[in-house]
Amino acid sequence: xxxxxxxxxxxxxxxxxxxxxxxxxxxxxxxxxxxxxxxxxxxxxxxxxxxxxxxxxxxxxxxxxxxxxxxxxxxxxxxxxxxxxxxxxxxxxxxxxxxxxxxxxxxxxxxxxxxxxxxxxxxxxxxxxxxxxxxxxxxxxxxxxxxxxxxxxxxxxxxxxxxxxxxxxxxxxxxxxxxxxxxxxxxxxxxxxxx
Amino acid sequence: xxxxxxxxxxxxxxxxxxxxxxxxxxxxxxxxxxxxxxxxxxxxxxxxxxxxxxxxxxxxxxxxxxxxxxxxxxxxxxxxxxxxxxxxxxxxxxxxxxxxxxxxxxxxxxxxxxxxxxxxxxxxxxxxxxxxxxxxxxxxxxxxxxxxxxxxxxxxxxxxxxxxxxxxxxxxxxxxxxxxxxxxxxxxxxxxxxxxxxxxxxxxxxxxxxxxxxxxxxxxxxxxxxxxxxxxxxxxxxxxxxxxxxxxxxxxxxxxxxxxxxxxxxxxxxxxxxxxxxxxxxxxxxxxxxxxxxxxxxxxxxxxxxxxxxxxxxxxxxxxxxxxxxxxxxxxxxxxxxxxxxxxxxxxxxxxxx
Numbered sequence: 073x074x075x076x077x078x079x080x081x082x083x084x085x086x087x088x089x090x091x092x093x094x095x096x097x098x099x100x101x102x103x104x105x106x107x108x109x110x111x112x113x114x115x116x117x118x119x120x121x122x123x124x125x126x127x128x129x130x131x132x133x134x135x136x137x138x139x140x141x142x143x144x145x146x147x148x149x150x151x152x153x154x155x156x157x158x159x160x161x162x163x164x165x166x167x168x169x170x171x172x173x174x175x176x177x178x179x180x181x182x183x184x185x186x187x188x189x190x191x192x193x194x195x196x197x198x199x200x201x202x203x204x205x206x207x208x209x210x211x212x213x214x215x216x217x218x219x220x221x222x223x224x225x226x227x228x229x230x231x232x233x234x235x236x237x238x239x240x241x242x243x244x245x246x247x248x249x250x251x252x253x254x255x256x257x258x259x260x261x262x263x264x265x266x267x
Numbered sequence: 268x269x270x271x272x273x274x275x276x277x278x279x280x281x282x283x284x285x286x287x288x289x290x291x292x293x294x295x296x297x298x299x300x301x302x303x304x305x306x307x308x309x310x311x312x313x314x315x316x317x318x319x320x321x322x323x324x325x326x327x328x329x330x331x332x333x334x335x336x337x338x339x340x341x342x343x344x345x346x347x348x349x350x351x352x353x354x355x356x357x358x359x360x361x362x363x364x365x366x367x368x369x370x371x372x373x374x375x376x377x378x379x380x381x382x383x384x385x386x387x388x389x390x391x392x393x394x395x396x397x398x399x400x401x402x403x404x405x406x407x408x409x410x411x412x413x414x415x416x417x418x419x420x421x422x423x424x425x426x427x428x429x430x431x432x433x434x435x436x437x438x439x440x441x442x443x444x445x446x447x448x449x450x451x452x453x454x455x456x457x458x459x460x461x462x463x464x465x466x467x468x469x470x471x472x473x474x475x476x477x478x479x480x481x482x483x484x485x486x487x488x489x490x491x492x493x494x495x496x497x498x499x500x501x502x503x504x505x506x507x508x509x510x511x512x513x514x515x516x517x518x519x520x521x522x523x524x525x526x527x528x529x530x531x532x533x534x535x536x537x538x539x540x541x542x543x544x545x546x547x548x549x550x551x552x553x554x555x556x557x558x559x560x561x562x563x564x565x566x567x568x569x570x571x572x573x574x575x576x577x578x579x580x581x582x583x584x585x586x587x588x589x590x591x592x593x594x595x596x597x598x599x600x601x602x603x604x605x606x607x608x609x610x611x612x613x614x615x616x617x618x619x620x621x
Contacts, residue, residue, distance in 0.1 A: 151561060182587070195554075201522030207436075215525040217433045217515040218592045257556045258587045 108243065115244025118237055119146075127186045127224070130173035138172070147196070147251035149175035149185035158183045158262040168224070177224055183259035184222035192250040205242045209233060222258055303377050303393040303402035308340065308366050314401050318342075321366075322479070324469040325462045326449035328510030331599040333421065335369040341445060343479055351483035354447045355534045356439040361386065365442060372418035376411075376425045377402050380441065388441045390431035421597055430593055437523050438514040447471060447483070447535040448509065453491040457503035458510075459601045484536075492535040497615070504609040505544060507602050509533045511591060527554060529566055529577075545616050548577070555580065555588075569614055572607035581606065 119125070125140055130150055132141040144150065150173065159169040159178035169178040175186045188196040197205065200215075207216025212227035214220070221227055233241075300306050303314070310316045317323075321340040329337065343349070344362035351357050363382040369375050374395045381389050393402035394411050405411045410427035413419075435441040452470045454461065467473065474480035475488060494509070496502035508516075508531040517524040517532035524530070530547040533540045553564045553576040567575045580590040582598050589595075 154561070197526075199526035201526065203522040204526050207433075207523070211429050211433055213433055213592070215527070216523070217437050217525050219587055219589075254554075254556075254561070256561065260585065260587065 111240045111243045112247055113244075114237075115240035115242070118241050119244055122230075124189070127174055127177075128189050130175050133172070141173075144251060144253070146189040146245070146248060147192075147253045148188040148255040149173065151254045151256065155183055155185070155256065155259065158259055160262070177222075179223060180261060181222050182261045184224075185255045185258065186225075188251065188253050188255050189245050190248055190251045190253075191246055192252050195252050195254040196250060197245060198250065202239065202242050205245075206235070206238050209238060299379075299389070299391050299404055301404050303379075303395075303404075306366070306379055306393075307342070307364065308377070314399075322469050322474075324445060324450065325464075326444035326446075326510065327451060327454040327461050328449060328458050328506040329444070329460050329462075330511055331460065331595060331602060332369060333371075333423075333595050333597040335371050335375070337370070338368045339366065339444065341365045348479050348481045349474075351447065351480055354484055354487055354536050357442070357446065357480075359440070359442060363442075365445070367444075371423065373399055374402070375413070375419075375423055376405070378426075378431070380431075380435070388435070390428050390435065392425045392431070394425055424594075424596065426594065433593060434514050434591075437519070437525070438517065439519050439521075443514050444510075447487055448492050448494070448506075448533055450474065451491040451493060453493050455493070455503055455506050457499055457605070458506055459503070459599065459605060487535060494533055495538065495541040498612065500605065500609045500612060501614060504606055505531075505533065505541060507605060508544070511599075511602070515591075528552070542617060545614060549614060549616050567610055567614070570611055572610040575610050578603055578606050578610065 125146065128146045128148055129140045129142070130144050130147075131138040133139075149155075149171075153171065153173065153176075155171070155176050161167075161180065162169065167179060170176065177184050177186075190196040191198045193199055204216050208214065208221070209227065210216075210231050212221050212231065304312075308317060308321070310318055317340060321342045323338065323340050325339065342364045343360055347360035347362065349357050349359055349363075359382050361382050361384045365380045366377055368377045376395060377393045379391045379393065383389060391407070392405040392410065394405050394413075395402040405425045405427075407428040410430060411425040413423040413425065415422055435443060440446070450470045452464075452472055454464055464470070471480065471483065471491060472488060475483060494502045494505050496505060512529075513532040515525045516527070516529045518530055524532075528547055528551045531544055533544065537543075548567045549569060551566045553566045555564055555576050556562065557564070564576045565574070566577050572578050580588055581603055583589045584596055584598060586592075
């Protein structure tokens with residue numbers, strides 16, 4: 073089964089956002105001057121509890137059911153899993169469909185693929201500056217200046233992160249293993265196939 | 268709209284609309300007047316008579332705005348001047364204000380930028396009423412989406428503050444159309460949509476003569492800046508990209524430019540600008556992929572405009588694909604013809620002046 077109830081999806085997003093909001097309040101006032109190891113540790117903590125892995129680390133099937141594939145940690149939708157078109161829009165009250173990896177999401181906006189957040193220069197965030205990262209989260213625009221970032225990325229919540237939190241998250245993302253994985257471009261809705 | 272469609276539309280808008288002024292890093296703007304007539308553009312009590320203290324100007328490589336005609340003005344506080352010591356990043360004094368009026372048959376909106384006392388910039392848009400008697404401040408969070416009318420065939424989007432910053436804050440200086448290259452007295456005759464220079468119009472020489480532009484390197488007065496190129500077509504193509512793309516596709520010192528291969532900025536202080544631009548474009552692999560395809564693409568394939576990514580994205584108005592990503596919903600056919608003609612002339616990486 074690869075269909076999620078919208079309510080479940082929204083609950084998950086709300087939970088992630090709430091967790092992030094709480095994390096923000098716990099930030100110490102002097103974090104901006106904290107040592108790099110502290111900042112990286114803080115970033116790892118934020119990435120973990122904010123649910124970034126839920127969508128950016130592909131799930132694989134384990135002995136006890138779906139589990140994160142840590143060999144592909146935060147590398148986004150695997151290019152080895154092609155997606156040719158949007159899923160058929162289900163009948164009400166269903167709305168959103170995701171792949172078994174939870175890295176590709178099909179909905180009224182089309183198909184969105186979670187991004188490669190690893191430091192790979194060609195396919196990840198390797199060439200990004202902190203300013204690029206901050207502007208992306210703040211504005212909800214790809215690379216901070218381009219197209220709109222698509223659902224289910226919870227930009228409306230994450231854009232309220234403090235600069236210190238964003239610095240910590242970005243610092244941590246620079247330290248994780250670089251994984252070469254070219255995430256596909258988003259796909260348009262398949263209106264014609266869903267009369 | 269069906270109930271299902273309404274729900275879908277609402278969800279998509281809520282989840283994907285890039286809006287909302289981020290709090291901490293964006294300076295709190297000073298209270299803005301609710302009416303354009305109170306911003307200082309016109310004589311008091313008028314919405315047509317522009318104050319003579321303002322300087323009208325027209326960049327040689329204008330931004331494409333779906334065919335809207337535009338008028339632009341700048342005003343500096345009395346006794347102040349623009350410091351052009353860095354000819355590619357002019358320093359504007361606090362209190363600098365700029366207006367840009369967009370018309371489609373009649374004025375639709377007027378955008379406003381002001382540099383505040385703390386050095387930050389504020390951005391706003393004013394939407395003209397149907398009678399043309401005044402323009403009202405647009406909501407900063409959302410902007411305004413205007414439906415087509417009898418005199419305007421396409422929808423019109425008035426930008427949110429976040430939209431304004433997306434383009435203006437990607438460059439070294441948020442003032443995009445008032446720069447050494449844009450105001451060079453040696454204007455490009457092939458620049459798409461450019462207005463012919465009028466006698467006495469603001470350019471580098473007249474601005475220096477008026478004392479509002481100082482410390483500009485003398486070489487740029489003696490030899491006005493122009494884009495190095497191997498042909499007039501190339502010059503215009505590179506200029507178009509400077510005016511329409513380079514505010515994001517650059518290597519700004521603050522790291523605000525987008526982290527992609529294409530670097531399109533022309534610096535009047537760097538004679539290698541054209542080489543750098545061409546080197547980033549020609550034969551470079553693009554991160555862009557066609558929908559449903561994982562086949563590698565190139566930004567520019569010399570002689571093959573139909574397989575080059577650059578014109579494909581300029582032509583598209585699919586919001587996932589189009590370039591520029593905002594500010595336009597109609598492709599610029601004149602510029603597309605120019606760019607395709609240039610690509611089909613098989614541009615080379617190393618440029619020499621024509």
